[in-house]
Amino acid sequence: MTNRMVIVALDYSSPELALQFVDKIQSNSCALKVGFELFLSGGPHFVEKLVAKGFKVFLDLKFHDIPNTVAQACSAASKLGVWMLNVHASGGPGMMLAAREAIDKQDVSFQPKLIAVTVLTSMNQDTLTAVGVSGSVDQVVTKWAAMAEQADLDGVVCSAQEATLIRAQSDPKFMIVTPGIRLLSDNKDDQKRIVSPSDARTAGVTHIVVGRPITQAKDPCAALEVFREAFVSA
Numbered sequence: 001m002t003n004r005m006v007i008v009a010l011d012y013s014s015p016e017l018a019l020q021f022v023d024k025i026q027s028n029s030c031a032l033k034v035g036f037e038l039f040l041s042g043g044p045h046f047v048e049k050l051v052a053k054g055f056k057v058f059l060d061l062k063f064h065d066i067p068n069t070v071a072q073a074c075s076a077a078s079k080l081g082v083w084m085l086n087v088h089a090s091g092g093p094g095m096m097l098a099a100r101e102a103i104d105k106q107d108v109s110f111q112p113k114l115i116a117v118t119v120l121t122s123m124n125q126d127t128l129t130a131v132g133v134s135g136s137v138d139q140v141v142t143k144w145a146a147m148a149e150q151a152d153l154d155g156v157v158c159s160a161q162e163a164t165l166i167r168a169q170s171d172p173k174f175m176i177v178t179p180g181i182r183l184l185s186d187n188k189d190d191q192k193r194i195v196s197p198s199d200a201r202t203a204g205v206t207h208i209v210v211g212r213p214i215t216q217a218k219d220p221c222a223a224l225e226v227f228r229e230a231f232v233s234a
């Protein structure tokens, strides 16, 4: 079983604001997720800065393109020293295999975990039908997760509500990474389907992605500890 970990979504509008939080926390207390907004404002150098501070960085750029282009993007991302990166499972087995091969070719100390986004939690049955994907959300998520595991990826991003199904069909080491996590006392923000850290743990989730309940808390370090207690230490 993979060690459980909290990943803090650094959804800040500037690297300066992100650093105000980062500089208050220990590098072994969590991993940090850098998404489009912060990558576009801080650039690759900001990612390297976080890596140099000793943090595990999840570069959440969700690559989805022809296999060769995705492979090149994965090689470039690996060279930043990130701990984990992701691609869309809907890119298909060929694209995921190309990403896997590109990472395996890197020097062993620069081989990030590679995970696949299954069905985005913002999509529902109607959206799947509208884009021409047949089957229920559960069927598509479990099929794409199996496809990712067959392509030798290290795990998937999914809703915690699908985690039990994926855990049942996959290797115990297969990482299940889930956003939409809230404590009962938290504001739901714009998340519709929320799951508590302890329910996520029970469902077999290995990594929870938490943003605003930590980054916008009065005391972000204390908030991180609460999530760690509920998900990692419990």
Ligand code: C5P
Residues within 6 Å of the ligand: 009, 011, 035, 120, 121, 122, 179, 180, 181, 189, 191, 209, 210, 211, 212, 213
């Ligand atoms: O602030 P909050 O905890 O809702 O942040 C969740 C993070 O996870 C954000 O960075 C969001 O973009 C990301 N995410 C998500 N739902 C997905 C995929 C990613 O909330 N399906």
